[in-house]
Amino acid sequence: MSNPTTINCEEALRLLATYLDGELHGAEHEHVERHLKICRSCYSRAEFERRLKAQFDELRREEIQPAFEQRVRQLISEFTSPAAGEPADE
Amino acid sequence: MSASPDDDRLWFEHATLAVLPDLVSTALRLTRNRADAEDLVADAIARAWLGLGSLRERERFRGWIFRILTNLFLSERRAHAGRPEEEPLDEGGAEFSLFERLHQPFLLWWSSPEQEFLDKLVREDLTRAIDALPEPFRLVVVLADVQGLSYQAVSETLAVPVGTVRSRLARGRALLQRALWAHACDAGLRPTAQDRKPGTA
Numbered sequence: 001m002s003n004p005t006t007i008n009c010e011e012a013l014r015l016l017a018t019y020l021d022g023e024l025h026g027a028e029h030e031h032v033e034r035h036l037k038i039c040r041s042c043y044s045r046a047e048f049e050r051r052l053k054a055q056f057d058e059l060r061r062e063e064i065q066p067a068f069e070q071r072v073r074q075l076i077s078e079f080t081s082p083a084a085g086e087p088a089d090e
Numbered sequence: 091m092s093a094s095p096d097d098d099r100l101w102f103e104h105a106t107l108a109v110l111p112d113l114v115s116t117a118l119r120l121t122r123n124r125a126d127a128e129d130l131v132a133d134a135i136a137r138a139w140l141g142l143g144s145l146r147e148r149e150r151f152r153g154w155i156f157r158i159l160t161n162l163f164l165s166e167r168r169a170h171a172g173r174p175e176e177e178p179l180d181e182g183g184a185e186f187s188l189f190e191r192l193h194q195p196f197l198l199w200w201s202s203p204e205q206e207f208l209d210k211l212v213r214e215d216l217t218r219a220i221d222a223l224p225e226p227f228r229l230v231v232v233l234a235d236v237q238g239l240s241y242q243a244v245s246e247t248l249a250v251p252v253g254t255v256r257s258r259l260a261r262g263r264a265l266l267q268r269a270l271w272a273h274a275c276d277a278g279l280r281p282t283a284q285d286r287k288p289g290t291a
């Protein structure tokens with residue numbers, strides 16, 4: 001049986017961004033999580049990246065100018081029945 | 091679909107207004123100009139209404155309208171430029187870590203230059219850094235880091251493989267961190283020895 005704590009710093013840092021994005025699963029996720037509990041240096045790095053990421057999250061919503069909201073409401077009020085199933089350039 | 095066109099329109103208006111701040115934020119980062127961003131959002135809303143019948147699960151409205159918005163932006167860019175913006179060939183490498191620039195492992199417990207740096211960043215610093223990214227990297231950073239889309243959702247939105255999303259995201263983030271570091275050096279935002287004295291943070 002392999003040692004569950006064998007992941008090294010290089011490997012942990014390689015996987016860190018994917019881990020913080022919530023896109024790492026299974027054994028790799030557990031290995032990173034375990035490594036961060038025992039390695040102060042990588043833990044500090046992970047905390048920094050997490051906080052930086054949180055700052056970008058704050059850009060998610062932009063204040064809407066009242067005139068633009070009014071424009072959107074007006075636009076929608078003029079819509080008639082949508083075409084059934086017409087593709088929307090997805 | 092709901093029972094009547096009025097029901098559809100009411101539902102659509104409610105769903106659209108709920109995501110409007112997110113749509114405008116994304117459009118602003120893509121176009122880098124408020125007037126163009128608002129036109130892009132209005133176009134996307136009109137296209138979404140016309141294609142509403144193709145949205146099979148209404149709980150997926152947010153991702154769906156983001157795809158419409160992003161594709162409209164890309165097709166307008168192609169139409170105006172004649173051809174897509176040249177993609178940088180190098181999607182790997184260019185590693186840069188703000189943490190490694192800031193971190194000082196032998197400082198005493200009260201000192202955290204990394205945290206001091208983050209505390210000094212303002213919204214404009216972040217938007218300026220994103221706006222300076224080359225388009226292929228800006229697209230994935232905006233969709234994944236600002237809007238929080240999964241790798242799979244970004245892949246579907248941009249019609250590129252998940253591996254490409256990963257590599258562009260890594261490169262885009264490295265470029266972002268490099269830009270933030272350069273800005274910090276220029277604007278005097280780097281933590282100084284004075285900042286690190288206990289009681290002065």
